[in-house]
Amino acid sequence: MDEQGWQAKSIEILTEIKAWRQAHPTATFVDIEEQVHRRLMELEAHVL
DSSP states (O other): OOHHHHHHHHHHHHHHHHHHHHHOTTOOHHHHHHHHHHHHHHHHHHHO
16 A cells, blocks of 8 residues: 555544544543544554
């Protein structure tokens, strides 16, 4: 994946996280952390 692909994937992940946060305004810190971790694992998979 080239640099432009990394940037696009990063933006996609951040957008998903923001949308999830808006849909779950009362989420606990643990819930938020879990969602962030889950999505960052997607980016990690692309790196590997």
